[in-house]
Amino acid sequence: MNSFVLPAATLWQRELVRFWRQKSRVLGVVASPLVFWLIIGYGSNDLARFYSGSLVLTVMFSAIFSTISIIEDRREGFLLSMMVSPAPRTSLVLGKILGAATLAWIQGLIFLAFAPLAGVSIELIELIPVAAAIFLISFTLTGLGFVIAWKMNSTAAFHGIMNLLLVPMWMVSGSLFPMATAHGWIRAIMWVNPLTYSIALLNHTLRLPNATPGPTASLVVTALFGLVLLLASGALAAQKSTRSAA
């Protein structure tokens, strides 16, 4: 037990300590979605409509930022010693993803502080489901970043994926336009896009409009997506390869 929990805990803690020592990182991650939200929200005179999407964007940026570091860290950095340690690969993956997800979550919570601007008023007790939803979304997006980053050799390739996959995926998730008014084929994509369910989940917990699909479906799909990504990450890291792990 100790040999599973300790490595995971130490990696989780490492993410937090590093984050704390580079506080300026928070500004970069939270500021750009915030500026984006304020411009598009005030521009269209509908801050509420873009709120959940912008919060998810914050979380997504943070998750990308954390997982992109895997690429460098593996070639030259702490990940090298992780790979040659006897710690179970699943424990290492869990620690890394939980750590990065916690950072994304904290930044999502910072964004949450601006909710009153969107006309959202949250009771203290309501914070629990909201915070839980943000954590779940943080976890899935970090898992997604991990799966993408693990096999990559350069950060440039990751930027490519980000622009071609992650950002479009975010755009057709209900963050910019609701599913109800979308054109047929876009709507079809939205149905299969797991991120649609994350945005809906957030809209449900924040009692914002455009909360489709329903609450149960949103929760189940988001949680399943996270679980699948976690398992995939674990499987990737446990693979024995004739290509060097670093």
Next chain:
Amino acid sequence: MIEVQNVTHRYADRVALSSVSFEVKKGEIFGLLGPNGGGKSTVFRILSTMMVPTQGRAVVAGFDVARESAQVRRQVGVVFQTQSLDKALTVEENLRAQGHLHGLSGATLGERMTAAMDRLGLLDRRRDLVETLSGGLRRRVEIAKALLHRPQVLLMDEASTGLDPAARREVSRHVETLREKDGVTILLTTHILEEASRCDRLILLHKGKIVAQGSPGELCARIGGDVVVLESADTKSLAAGIAERFRVTPSVLDGQVRVEIANGHRFIAEVVEAFPGAVDSVGLHKPSLEDVFVRETGASIDE
């Protein structure tokens, strides 16, 4: 302690190692010497369980590196050429994280950390961030980190590359003590001759093949006599002339003609007289590992 049997490794279409076999005994300091791209790092990656060989078998401390990698990882300490430290953390934090990865915690970990830092002279820097340390100090932290779980085998990849001579000697001294006091078996890769000459035994790797193996003394003894190095504007014709007149096989490398010959001092006098004006400078030395490498491969080790 380490057994490598017929290991061949291919990266896509490039053959990095071809049927390499060697054995390292308990308590030995064993070196892999060769130029960059010679195959040293591939051996290191296989033994440190970062990848499995495409063919052949390697056993470390009784465990197969491909099939029993978890057991191998418990017995092996690894010092990387590139840094494996987290620069944003302190020396102590790095060591603690490493201990946790090995399932160590609490008082045991504390004692081991203090002992490792004491041994490598890091106690007064324990609370410093790694990014504020010099290259030599960082390497010492790497070694301390690799020793926390008391490995039987220490694998070091180019551990003294990029260090100044003083820091390099320091690292060597620590390696020597480890072997003396704890009986740790050490395998190191290097392209630095001075470091290689301090190994008990070594293999010379070139283009993925072992070109020679033995103790530094044995290897140098393969070259009878002296090595004479001549510089000339026209090395080719000088080499041809020497070959004809002295019945030796000189090698030409980097604008120099090298000749292995007994009684080198007499040869020098004769050669300068025989080819007036053709020789720009002359040098004579006892055979070194570099000469062995040149002799076996026809190439320089610093290529």
